[in-house]
Amino acid sequence: MVNLPKYISLFVRFDDLYSRNSKNSAKDESSAILGAQFKIGKYVKIAPNFKMILLKTNETENIYTAYLNCQVGF
Numbered sequence: 001m002v003n004l005p006k007y008i009s010l011f012v013r014f015d016d017l018y019s020r021n022s023k024n025s026a027k028d029e030s031s032a033i034l035g036a037q038f039k040i041g042k043y044v045k046i047a048p049n050f051k052m053i054l055l056k057t058n059e060t061e062n063i064y065t066a067y068l069n070c071q072v073g074f
Contacts, residue, residue, distance in 0.1 A: 014031070015031045029053055032051070046071075050066050
């Protein structure tokens with residue numbers, strides 16, 4: 001276990017998506033999101049995160065994207 005400061009949060013999500021029949025099996029994929037959220041002020045949060053879509057078929061390449069989410073609120 002890792003002890004983090006109160007202003008840092010880590011998050012991870014994994015989904016395994018598959019179809020019930022062979023008609024839609026080309027859309028089968030696994031998806032993962034991982035990132036961190038930093039509270040940099042009383043009302044400001046920044047969360048860089050990374051998303052991977054891993055396709056079960058070899059017809060197309062896997063998809064990798066990076067995001068930066070910002071929240072400003074009162």
